[in-house]
Amino acid sequence: MSENTKRNIPLLPLRGLLVFPTMVLHLDVGREKSVQALEKSMMDNSEILLTSQIDLSVDEPDKKDLYQIGTLAKVKQMLKLPNGTIRVLVEGLERAEIITYLEEDEYFKVEMKLLFEDEKEHYSEELAIMRNVLGQFEQYVKISKKVSNETLQSVQDIAEPGRLADVIASHLPLKVAEKQNLLEIVNVRERLLHILDILNNEKEVLGLEQKIGQRVKKSMEKTQKEYYLREQMKAIQKELGDKEGKTGEVEELRTKIAEADMPENVEEKALKELGRYEKMPSTSAESSVIRNYIEWLVSLPWKEETTDRLDINHAQTILDEDHYGLDQVKERVLEYLAVQELTRSLKGPILCLAGPPGVGKTSLARSIARALERKFVRISLGGVRDEAEIRGHRRTYVGAMPGRIIQGMKKAGSANPVFLLDEIDKMASDFRGDPSSAMLEVLDPEQNNAFGDHFIEETYDLSKVMFVTTANNIGTIPDPLLDRMEIISIAGYTEIEKQGIAKEHLLPKQIKEHGLSKGKIQFKEDSILKLIRYYTREAGVRSLEREIATVCRKAAKMIVAGEKNRVIVTPNTLENMLGKPRFRYGKAEEEDQVGAATGLAYTTGGGNTLSIEVSLAKGKGELTLTGKLGDVMKESARAAFSYIRSKADELKIDPDFHEKLDIHIHVPEGATPKDGPSAGITMATALISALTGRKVKKEVGMTGEITLRGRVLPIGGLKEKAMSAHRAGLETILLPAENEKDIEDIPESVRKGLKFITVKHLDEVLKHALGEKDEDN
Structure with a gap:
């Protein structure tokens, strides 16, 4: 290597720029060090080394921030601009490598050596590659349109392979790092091959860009066409006096769908139906059906919720304000609030408030909503016989609409209201289906997060709804439905x-x-x-x-x-x-009587006392039952009759009484239907009283089912029965031993005024209920 390849020279760092040999370029120089380097260069022989920065963001580069290989250049022209920067025209001469840095304070001065291209051993191979590169560059120019034809012609005139490679590289849209790679390849053959690779890649990228561009252009054209046609339609409709016509309506519905915050699948369905609606003539019958459907979808609260007020003390105050007593229900609501405050994710409970009319079941549900600060919605199920009332009709029917559940949700305007299903025990079924079966899905917390309404078709989430149902008589509610609800019994008031x-x-x-x-x-x-x-x-x-x-x-x-x-x-x-008092208050009977016992009954109107009378007459042993009795009650009377016949000797009754006497059992208030097994011991007591002549104590009321062996079986509704006994002025109640646990449910004020005696067998009943034998009889 000859000595003149090494020399000391000022260095000018370039930011975001690289100069190839043979390349002529204007540069703007503003940094103090760079200006000093230029001035030094001009004082010497106008030569300067141009090296690119590795990191563009560095304002004052150090030697570690610069590439080791750069380009020796000649400063052709230098011009000072008014803003203080210097514009220079430089021409790249040769590749050069920095050996060492001599000075770094005022400006960069380095020792460098020139890097010459290898001897031309494979000249013919280079020529072949060179032609290939030229061909590829020509194709690139055609696709790219960024390089002018004049540039292509000037490139085609270059005979030197190395220079050709550098000129083409300077015209390609490469990053500084990629250009630096090319600058560092001193071997001409390798450089040409590298340029060939780059040109192939660029062609592929440009081809893809063109395809994407055409696709975008097509969609733009389609959109513009649609816009143009819509505007034309609007103009035609305006001329015809059709106001905004269907287009404005469709846009309004599209906006509503976007604002409704629907689940993805529902929104997809709504937009699909909107597309059908848009294409359909306004005169078509189905057009109004689709519009009605879309309006239902957008009006439903899919995700809109109210925030629960989870303040137990506030809820307690509101419930006490609105209702007197009813502690069990209030307690259950407060428990729900407490758990909700701890978890924030509890599914809505399904409560069934069961009790007689007039005890405040419906108004209590309203108070629950007020305490929680939720929306309240009520539907009455009394007399509903059609399954479509719950699930809705399919859209194919004329006048189809959603079921009452979805209608209620729309009315509430919230996804988590308190939903009152009033009179759930009054639903009936006929040839149109069984609505109580349709309610099974609504009132199941495991299923109602995907409730299917026939009209809406898409599933709707009811899991956040707090369902409250009311019933007078839970006996008429089907068991699967009853199983889904938490029964809270509300007895009559004391x-x-x-x-x-x-x-x-x-x-x-x-x-x-x-x-x-x-x-x-x-x-x-x-x-x-x-x-x-x-x-x-x-x-x-x-x-x-x-x-x-x-x-x-x-x-x-x-x-x-x-x-x-x-x-x-x-x-x-x-x-x-x-006017005069309508009811007699006080003892159920004025005095002890033979053949008349007081039973306790449970009705849908609460508890009631039931007087059972027995009369005997000479005859052939006929048993007559009157008082509009149901089958179960009649069977209880026959069971009592059979028991008495089997125990006639022990009871000191004539064993042939059933052949000599006609027996008539009557339950007063003959117009009122009565049924159930709980009057069994009362009928047996009245019968034995009539047959033995022993009086029944007037202050004793009794309830219990009887078996053929005289055992006393448990009954329901003890709380209501006890309250009716208290109201009627009875003092003692005989009840089955297995019902002893239910005494705690009876209000304390009622318990204080009554004496409860539990019995297991009819013998115990007779001991407490019958007095001495009536000597006058």
Whole structure:
């Protein structure tokens, strides 16, 4: 290597730029060190070494930030611009490598050596590659359109392979690092092959770009065409006086679908149906069906929820404000709130409030919604006989619409309301299907997250809904449906509770509704008690409210007529307003009687006392049962009759009584249907009393099923029966031993006034229920 290949020279770092040998280029120089290097170069022989920066972001590069191989260049021209920067024209001469850095303070000065191309041993091979490169570059120019034909012609005139490679490299859109790679390849053959690879890649990329561009252009053209046609349609409709026509309607529906926050599959279905609607003529019958369907989809609350107020004390206050008593239900709601606060993910419970009419089941559900600060929606299932009422009709039918569940959700406008299904025990089935079977999916927390309505077709999530159902008689609800609900029994109110309800809720409400004030009407404590005892006989408080309303109306009439300025309601004035007492309060029987026993019955209206009478007459042993009795009750009477025949000797009854006497068992209130096994021991006691002549104690009430061997089996509804016994003024209740656990459910005020005796056999019943033999009989 000759000595003149090495020399000391100023260095100019380039940022984001690389100069190949034979390349002429304008540069703008602004950095202090670079300006100093240029000035030094101009003072010497106008030569300078150009090296690219490795990292473009570095403002003041160090020697480690620069590539080792650069280009020796000649500064052709230098011009100072008004903004302080210097514009220079440089021409690349040869490749050069930095040996060492001599100075780095004011400007970079380096020792470098020139790198010459190898001897031309494989010249013919290089020529072949060179022609190939030229051909590829020509094709590249045609596709690219970034390189002019003049440039292509100037490149085709180059005879030197090395120079050709450098000129083509300078015209390709390569990154600095890739250009640096080419600069560092000193071997001409290798450089040409590398350029060939790059040209092939670039051609492929450009081909793909063209394809993508054409595709985008086509879709753009299609969109523009559609837009143009829509605008034309709008103009035509406007001329015809069709306002915005169907196009505006479709756009409005599309916006609604986007805003409805539907699940992905539902949104897909809605848009598909919208596409069908758009193409369909307005006069088509199906057009309105599709529009109706889309409007239902967008109006349903798919994800919109209200935030629960999980404050137990606040909920307790609201429930106590709205309802007196009903502690068990309130406790269950507060438990739900507590668990929800801890987990934030509990599925909505399905509660069934079962109890007689007028005890506040429906209003309690409303209070639950108020306490939780949820939306409230109520549907009545009384008399629903068609399965489509629950699941909806298929869209193929004229006038099809969703079922009541989906309608209720739309009305609520929230995915987590309190949903009241009123009178669930009053559903019936006929040839149109069984609605109670359709309710099985609705009221199952494991299934109702994908409830299928025939009209909506897509599944709807009901798992966040808090379902509350009400029923008077759970006996008529099918077992699979009953199994899905948590039954909370609400018994009738006690006398004390009714007084509390009257004072806190009914009186203020009726006084306000009748335009009165506390100054104009006053109810004495004992007059409310008289109203409850002598003018109503019910489990709830509806009749009581009606009687209070009657008193308020009478008082309003007196005040308006000028008879009185202020009405004070006392027990005496009550009779003048409402007439004579309608019910007898006190002992169920005035005195001990033979052949008449008091039983306790459970009805849909709560508990009630049942007087059972037996009369004997000479005859042929005929057993007559009257009082509109059901089959089960008749069977209980026959079972009691058979037991007495088998134990005639022990009971000191004539063994042939069934051949000599006709027996008539009657249950008063003959117009009221009665059924059930729980009057078994009462009928047996009345029969034995009539046959033995022993009196039945008037203060004793009894309930229990009897077997042929005289065993006493458990019954239901003890709480309601005990309350009716208390109301009727009985003092002792005989009940099956297995029902002893149910005594705890009876309100304390009722328990205090009654004596409970548990019995296992009819012998024990007779011991407590029968007195001495009536000597007059």
